[in-house]
Ligand code: H2B
């Protein structure tokens with residue numbers, strides 16, 4: 454089996470390795486028994502599959518219900534962000550002028566990123582295989598889902614949706630230092646063995662998805678899984694659900710805990726000094742590969 458190292462984003466498919474709707478989560482997925490919803494999700498997913506790098510991202514006309522879900526999430530999160538999000542996120546968030554009655558389109562967000570940091574967005578039909586997902590980051594490309602989560606549980610989704618991408622990932626990708634750090638993981642992934650790939654997936658998970666950072670007035674979130682989840686942000690600081698999380702220093706050379714995708718909130722977060730601290734640790738690890 455020859456593994457060809459991708460030379461550019463054109464060598465990475467956004468359609469070959471989608472872990473499709475409801476995989477593993479089938480029965481728990483809030484939209485699993487909603488045929489209308491599944492049709493909508495696959496319609497939007499198919500648009501993504503047809504997209505070619507360099508072309509504008511197809512425009513999706515969102516329904517009133519979808520916009521309502523977005524508006525509700527945006528409203529709740531902007532209430533928590535001032536106290537729970539890291540400073541860099543609060544700064545880059547301002548660039549986008551998000552409003553509750555309009556769901557931003559990926560094309561315009563991609564243009565802002567391109568101007569700020571040279572990153573681009575590529576639409577994807579669902580959860581992409583970690584190898585393709587991480588490899589694409591080497592070429593400053595972030596795969597984003599374009600469908601909206603199911604409306605029965607607006608504050609929860611078992612898989613990424615556009616609200617998670619926009620409110621979790623996009624703002625910080627406009628921060629040059631953070632954008633470089635994300636690319637580092639991507640670059641390290643290009644030649645990684647299977648085992649190293651699993652480790653990089655965990656490094657991604659414990660930084661870009663669930664990372665926390667020390668600031669003058671306490672612990673703040675920079676991970677997208679935190680920034681896009683009202684419940685998880687509260688859990689991070691107060692353990693209001695009765696289980697105070699643990700904070701640990703990140704050491705990329707150490708074995709990292711198994712990722713927990715399903716069972717509620719994270720029990721442990723990795724706490725970093727700042728983005729340049731994360732970047733130098735990741736660089737050191739990448740050099741060892
Ligand atoms: N695919 C998509 N579409 N969005 C993600 O946020 C995502 C992904 N995350 N694939 C990846 C996997 C991540 O959880 C790691 C690398 O497995």
Ligand code: FE
Pocket residue numbers: 613617621622662677678
């Ligand atoms: Fe994510």
